Amino acid sequence: EPEVTQTPSHQVTQMGQEVILRCVPISNHLYFYWYRQILGQKVEFLVSFYNNEISEKSEIFDDQFSVERPDGSNFTLKIRSTKLEDSAMYFCASSGGGGGGRLVSEQFFGPGTRLTVL
Amino acid sequence: QKEVEQDPGPLSVPEGAIVSLNCTYSNSAFQYFMWYRQYSRKGPELLMYTYSSGNKEDGRFTAQVDKSSKYISLFIRDSQPSDSATYLCATGANSKLTFGKGITLSVRP
Numbered sequence: 635e636p637e638v639t640q641t642p643s644h645q646v647t648q649m650g651q652e653v654i655l656r657c658v659p660i661s662n663h664l665y666f667y668w669y670r671q672i673l674g675q676k677v678e679f680l681v682s683f684y685n686n687e688i689s690e691k692s693e694i695f696d697d698q699f700s701v702e703r704p705d706g707s708n709f710t711l712k713i714r715s716t717k718l719e720d721s722a723m724y725f726c727a728s729s730g731g732g733g734g735g736r737l738v739s740e741q742f743f744g745p746g747t748r749l750t751v752l
Numbered sequence: 753q754k755e756v757e758q759d760p761g762p763l764s765v766p767e768g769a770i771v772s773l774n775c776t777y778s779n780s781a782f783q784y785f786m787w788y789r790q791y792s793r794k795g796p797e798l799l800m801y802t803y804s805s806g807n808k809e810d811g812r813f814t815a816q817v818d819k820s821s822k823y824i825s826l827f828i829r830d831s832q833p834s835d836s837a838t839y840l841c842a843t844g845a846n847s848k849l850t851f852g853k854g855i856t857l858s859v860r861p
Contacts, residue, residue: 638795665847675853677796677840682847690847725795739784739803741849743795 636660638744640726646750647716655711655747657726666709667727667741668701670694677725683709716751723748755779758841758852766860771828775841775852778822782843782850785817787826790838790854799839800826831859 788796
């Protein structure tokens with residue numbers, strides 16, 4: 635079964651540094667997402683992306699965050715100047731266009747990148 | 753009122769028990785309903801998906817949605833130790849999924 639992959643699995647950075655989290659969505663999916671989960675808390679929506687533009691974003695997704703699909707396979711989340719409170723597990727998800735009866739709204743998650751900001 | 757509330761845990765049951773996991777939601781606009789399973793420090797794994805009121809069965813798992821009372825449930829029959837994980841309900845209307853906090857289930861051999 636195709637899977638969403640994410641790299642790195644763990645990223646440690648200093649406060650104020652830029653980080654880029656990378657994802658390879660399922661190959662024929664058309665919709666891409668980022669979520670985050672702070673330890674012990676709910677999974678929270680950050681942003682959705684379709685047709686090379688953001689389709690929806692949450693209040694968390696402020697000017698420090700950006701997303702990009704630089705080529706036909708990768709989907710990235712950039713945090714420009716990391717803060718201590720950005721420490722969390724970041725999940726990429728994808729959906730749609732897979733055929734086999736799957737609907738656009740069935741989102742499949744990657745294993746996550748654990749971001750630690752010191 | 754929180755958008756999605758999930759019964760607090762943790763929950764511990766003996767092997768073979770029937771497990772009932774429940775969530776309520778507040779937004780009538782939510783159109784689709786999912787259950788995810790999450791093992792420690794892993795990504796959520798999609799277990800069940802439905803977009804209408806009623807029951808949907810897949811093996812030992814049954815998802816139930818009652819839109820009139822905004823209530824969603826997951827039943828696990830003949831629970832196994834391998835079912836031990838955190839179960840997350842999620843719902844949404846457009847591209848955004850809203851999750852419950854999750855309940856940790858432990859199935860004792």
